[in-house]
Amino acid sequence: MAAPSGAHRLPMEGDAQASPASGSNMSPGSSDEYYSGATGKVSLAASERQALRERLTPDAAGIVLCMVGLPARGKSFISRKVERFLNWRGFSTKSFNVGMYRRDAVDPERSGRSDYFDAENSTALAARQEAAMKALIDALVFLDDGGKFAILDATNSTLQRRHMIGEKVAAHSRQYSLIFIEALCDDEEVLEANMSTKVQFSPDFKNMTSEQALADLKIRIAKYAEVYEPVQDHEGASIKLFNLSSKVMANHCYGRVAKSILPFLMAIHIGGRPIWLVRAGAGQPPGTGQGSPTRHDRTSRLSEEGRSLAIGLAAFVRRRADEYWRSIGKPQEPTLVITSTMPRAVASVCYTTLVHDQRSALNPVDKGAIGEGWWDVECPSDVPPWKEVEFRHPEFMAQWRKNPVRCHFPGGESYNDVVMRLEGVLLDVEMCTTPVLIVSHVTTLQLLVAYFRGIPLDQAWELPVPRNTVFEVLPTPGGSFHCEEHRIDTSAFPSPEEEGEAPAVGCGGGRTCSVDFENSNPHAKRQRVATSEDLGAAYCRCLPVACPV
Numbered sequence: 001m002a003a004p005s006g007a008h009r010l011p012m013e014g015d016a017q018a019s020p021a022s023g024s025n026m027s028p029g030s031s032d033e034y035y036s037g038a039t040g041k042v043s044l045a046a047s048e049r050q051a052l053r054e055r056l057t058p059d060a061a062g063i064v065l066c067m068v069g070l071p072a073r074g075k076s077f078i079s080r081k082v083e084r085f086l087n088w089r090g091f092s093t094k095s096f097n098v099g100m101y102r103r104d105a106v107d108p109e110r111s112g113r114s115d116y117f118d119a120e121n122s123t124a125l126a127a128r129q130e131a132a133m134k135a136l137i138d139a140l141v142f143l144d145d146g147g148k149f150a151i152l153d154a155t156n157s158t159l160q161r162r163h164m165i166g167e168k169v170a171a172h173s174r175q176y177s178l179i180f181i182e183a184l185c186d187d188e189e190v191l192e193a194n195m196s197t198k199v200q201f202s203p204d205f206k207n208m209t210s211e212q213a214l215a216d217l218k219i220r221i222a223k224y225a226e227v228y229e230p231v232q233d234h235e236g237a238s239i240k241l242f243n244l245s246s247k248v249m250a251n252h253c254y255g256r257v258a259k260s261i262l263p264f265l266m267a268i269h270i271g272g273r274p275i276w277l278v279r280a281g282a283g284q285p286p287g288t289g290q291g292s293p294t295r296h297d298r299t300s301r302l303s304e305e306g307r308s309l310a311i312g313l314a315a316f317v318r319r320r321a322d323e324y325w326r327s328i329g330k331p332q333e334p335t336l337v338i339t340s341t342m343p344r345a346v347a348s349v350c351y352t353t354l355v356h357d358q359r360s361a362l363n364p365v366d367k368g369a370i371g372e373g374w375w376d377v378e379c380p381s382d383v384p385p386w387k388e389v390e391f392r393h394p395e396f397m398a399q400w401r402k403n404p405v406r407c408h409f410p411g412g413e414s415y416n417d418v419v420m421r422l423e424g425v426l427l428d429v430e431m432c433t434t435p436v437l438i439v440s441h442v443t444t445l446q447l448l449v450a451y452f453r454g455i456p457l458d459q460a461w462e463l464p465v466p467r468n469t470v471f472e473v474l475p476t477p478g479g480s481f482h483c484e485e486h487r488i489d490t491s492a493f494p495s496p497e498e499e500g501e502a503p504a505v506g507c508g509g510g511r512t513c514s515v516d517f518e519n520s521n522p523h524a525k526r527q528r529v530a531t532s533e534d535l536g537a538a539y540c541r542c543l544p545v546a547c548p549v
């Protein structure tokens with residue numbers, strides 16, 4: 001039998017010792033024997049095996065991620081999340097939902113009923129097969145046009161269907177790989193919740209009562225279950241997710257897939273905790289002796305306005321976190337707070353929390369020679385002063401406009417560099433099951449906002465990130481995000497003079513900081529948090545805070 005051309009035909013386990021002899025004349029049963037889905041066993045030379053591996057490395061021209069799983073296992077949810085994440089990472093990715101193709105071809109009033117999913121219903125089976133093929137062809141055309149990942153979102157529940165997909169991908173291009181992502185779930189509670197989400201949102205159940213819809217979906221699932229064949233190792237590269245990623249198995253995953261998709265799949269969950277993104281409070285204006293006159297952004301302490309933001313932010317986070325935990329009926333757990341390492345960012349959370357994480361990954365983009373001496377000091381607007389950059393460095397701006405994602409500030413970073421350092425933070429945010437607060441700066445927040453709003457990366461540099469505004473992100477059941485902006489009224493908090501408090505000593509964040517040492521840590525000071533009525537009695541407490549400067 002001829003050696004397979006599709007990357008979906010990958011070595012079986014235990015073949016690492018295979019001899020380098022040419023596979024084409026190896027006898028069946030030798031150590032260099034491979035299995036190709038439904039076609040049976042074939043032989044493969046070591047060089048061909050290596051070539052298969054190379055197709056799954058970052059140089060692979062295109063990868064089809066083929067979802068597998070019974071209905072209501074989270075396939076579309078996972079597809080949407082992976083699509084958003086990979087696009088944000090700079091890999092052009094598109095999801096193709098076969099259900100949509102089916103509904104386009106045959107009205108959901110007919111094609112959405114359980115009898116349409118009966119394996120014995122040959123007309124429906126042929127129509128469903130056709131819908132799957134159309135989606136696959138569009139997926140391949142997308143890769144031909146320069147896409148890196150195409151996600152085929154369907155049940156793909158039989159070996160025969162998956163084999164057909166493999167054949168088609170291989171025949172189309174030897175440069176394309178196929179990876180199965182299978183979602184398995186036998187947790188009854190999760191399944192019940194998933195099914196009620198499905199009947200609520202799927203157009204298939206539009207004109208039915210929820211009882212009718214649920215009953216019909218259960219019959220549909222049972223019909224799929226009758227013919228369902230889980231992905232086997234010999235089918236090629238695959239990732240299996242069991243019960244909301246409580247167990248993840250990876251088979252022949254290399255390169256990009258191993259580096260980015262796998263950790264992402266392990267991080268995502270279905271929790272609905274809020275995520276808050278906020279720009280660090282305003283710093284002292286240049287020339288006030290607070291911080292370096294040339295690297296204002298990096299060294300300055302909070303101004304009065306910035307301090308008010310810090311107080312208002314504490315009140316906002318407290319209120320919204322209370323509301324969240326109450327809404328899900330669970331006891332409060334601490335909010336995860338992550339800031340950049342800039343003093344202003346650190347100081348912005350000192351009324352909010354005792355414990356937080358500082359990450360240099362959240363520091364502003366390194367503007368290299370372009371930023372030196374003026375941008376950090378003079379940037380008064382809510383977005384980087386691109387007009388001024390254009391005026392001072394027209395040649396640079398011309399390059400920038402051509403590729404605002406990969407163009408580097410001379411001697412500094414590109415937005416893509418920032419995405420790469422933000423990836424770890426984003427995974428932590430996705431992974432976290434409690435509310436999250438991130439305090440950072442314009443460029444990093446532009447990129448994070450682009451992720452949550454699903455905005456293409458090349459538009460991120462122009463996104464406004466206003467001061468004193470919390471960008472609130474709420475995950476939706478479908479795997480997307482609902483985003484809202486909340487303005488913090490920084491005029492609502494009295495100045496230290498009005499409150500008769502001593503000004504802050506050595507702490508960029510607190511005007512009510514006293515200099516008593518909390519303990520042997522010279523940076524831990526005892527701070528009384530604002531007593532303003534806006535904050536309520538809950539905030540009138542003594543908190544030890546890590547002094548940011």
Ligand SMILES: Nc1ncnc2c1ncn2[C@@H]1O[C@H](COP(=O)(O)OP(=O)(O)O)[C@@H](O)[C@H]1O
Nearest residue numbers: 071072073074075076077185194197244270477
């Ligand atoms: N890995 C997973 N296992 C089980 N359920 C999941 C998983 N990921 C997401 N879900 C949940 O499944 C629900 C239904 O998901 P959906 O993507 O419509 O299912 P499918 O496409 O498999 O029919 C989602 O609202 C989500 O809460």
Ligand SMILES: O=P(O)(O)OC[C@H]1O[C@@](CO)(OP(=O)(O)O)[C@@H](O)[C@@H]1O
Nearest residue numbers: 071098099102128132154155156157
């Ligand atoms: O062609 P198969 O593999 O059955 O999968 C596509 C089918 O997936 C289904 C299975 O219920 O779910 P969905 O629309 O949620 O993505 C059907 O809509 C769709 O026709």
